[in-house]
Amino acid sequence: MKFAFLIFKYFPYGGVQRDMLRIAQDCVAQGHAVTIYTGAWRGDFPANINVKLLNAKGWLNHRRHQSLIKQMRQAVAAGGYDRVVGFNRMPGLDVYFAADPCYAERMHHEPWYKKRSGRYRFFSAMEHAVFGEQSATHILLLNQHDQAIFQRWYGTDSGRFHLIPPNVPLQRFSQLAPQDYRAYVRHTFQLPEDAIVLLTVGSAFVRKGVDRAIDALSNLPEKTRARCWLLAVGEFESSSDMPAYAHRRGVADRCIAAGGRPDIPALMLGCDVLVHAARSELAGIVLIEAMTAGLPLLVTAVCGYASYVQAAQAGEVLPEPFSQAVMNQRLAAMLDQLPTQTWSAQGQAFMQQLASTQIAQPEARIIASPAVGRPT
Numbered sequence: 001m002k003f004a005f006l007i008f009k010y011f012p013y014g015g016v017q018r019d020m021l022r023i024a025q026d027c028v029a030q031g032h033a034v035t036i037y038t039g040a041w042r043g044d045f046p047a048n049i050n051v052k053l054l055n056a057k058g059w060l061n062h063r064r065h066q067s068l069i070k071q072m073r074q075a076v077a078a079g080g081y082d083r084v085v086g087f088n089r090m091p092g093l094d095v096y097f098a099a100d101p102c103y104a105e106r107m108h109h110e111p112w113y114k115k116r117s118g119r120y121r122f123f124s125a126m127e128h129a130v131f132g133e134q135s136a137t138h139i140l141l142l143n144q145h146d147q148a149i150f151q152r153w154y155g156t157d158s159g160r161f162h163l164i165p166p167n168v169p170l171q172r173f174s175q176l177a178p179q180d181y182r183a184y185v186r187h188t189f190q191l192p193e194d195a196i197v198l199l200t201v202g203s204a205f206v207r208k209g210v211d212r213a214i215d216a217l218s219n220l221p222e223k224t225r226a227r228c229w230l231l232a233v234g235e236f237e238s239s240s241d242m243p244a245y246a247h248r249r250g251v252a253d254r255c256i257a258a259g260g261r262p263d264i265p266a267l268m269l270g271c272d273v274l275v276h277a278a279r280s281e282l283a284g285i286v287l288i289e290a291m292t293a294g295l296p297l298l299v300t301a302v303c304g305y306a307s308y309v310q311a312a313q314a315g316e317v318l319p320e321p322f323s324q325a326v327m328n329q330r331l332a333a334m335l336d337q338l339p340t341q342t343w344s345a346q347g348q349a350f351m352q353q354l355a356s357t358q359i360a361q362p363e364a365r366i367i368a369s370p371a372v373g374r375p376t
Contacts, residue, residue, distance in 0.1 A: 006093075016099035019285065023363045030364050055071075065122065095372055104153040132154050142283035168355040189229070235259060273335070278300055298331055
């Protein structure tokens with residue numbers, strides 16, 4: 001079968017981007033042909049997958065998206081594809097990989113004037129095109145809780161949802177060459193041997209809660225803070241976001257903005273705690289990766305995969321509504337307990353057990369299923 005995969009942009013460090021490429025490769029492994037249509041591609045091109053670059057036009061973000069969608073739909077119509085799989089919301093999809101939370105739900109709590117913009121009308125229309133009752137798009141869902149939210153706004157038929165378990169990346173870590181990863185992290189970033197290194201991974205400074213991590217670092221007891229650094233991996237909206245905020249909090253010398261990096265597995269094996277205080281996170285594959293690496297976690301309960309952290313007892317889950325004071329206390333307590341806690345072993349054991357119960361390549365199997373084909 002011939003599949004078209006549609007995504008606005010690809011860069012090798014984004015969660016949905018990595019999921020997209022993994023699913024595409026799974027489809028190829030099952031004997032299907034995959035063509036990816038995108039407006040931007042950073043990193044190496046896959047050897048066994050055709051990538052078509054489109055030229056997005058427009059100054060405003062949503063205008064560029066409109067331009068891409070028009071070109072994608074034209075290319076798909078001419079290509080004779082058996083399945084059209086989207087990783088951004090747009091009309092005409094057979095399958096949508098739901099990596100983002102409900103836009104209608106989020107905007108419901110925003111001021112009225114934000115709902116009068118062209119941006120709001122565009123994103124609302126794209127979400128309705130996927131989840132509306134008139135749509136036949138099947139939805140690969142990462143979090144059962146969000147199904148009820150989408151159905152509350154759109155009345156989506158339950159039969160169109162397919163709950164996908166998290167992909168446990170055992171192979172991603174088992175393929176790493178043996179070495180002392182604690183020493184690797186400290187040597188790479190020129191830190192003392194006894195440095196405590198907090199890790200954040202994500203490409204949205206505010207949404208992923210990097211500012212909250214900086215606040216928690218700045219409020220650590222002085223003796224602990226003197227040994228502690230925050231390592232932030234990701235490409236933020238502005239390169240000045242983290243340094244400026246850390247400077248205002250008095251911990252600029254304790255914060256490292258590392259940008260996008262290919263060695264995240266090695267960093268997870270060498271750091272002390274993953275801090276993911278996200279304000280919005282439909283799933284959070286970084287949580288699964290951290291537990292697989294045996295990295296203790298401090299996460300917010302809004303993260304879809306926070307339930308796995310709780311079940312594994314692999315760290316601390318911050319309750320909602322969020323309290324910075326509670327986060328500060330929990331981080332300080334975690335760092336005090338690190339030498340004696342069993343979070344690392346418990347997280348790894350839970351991920352091993354979860355991986356042993358999984359069906360291989362679930363997304364690719366659903367995409368190829370006759371049940372998601374277009375009506376004739």
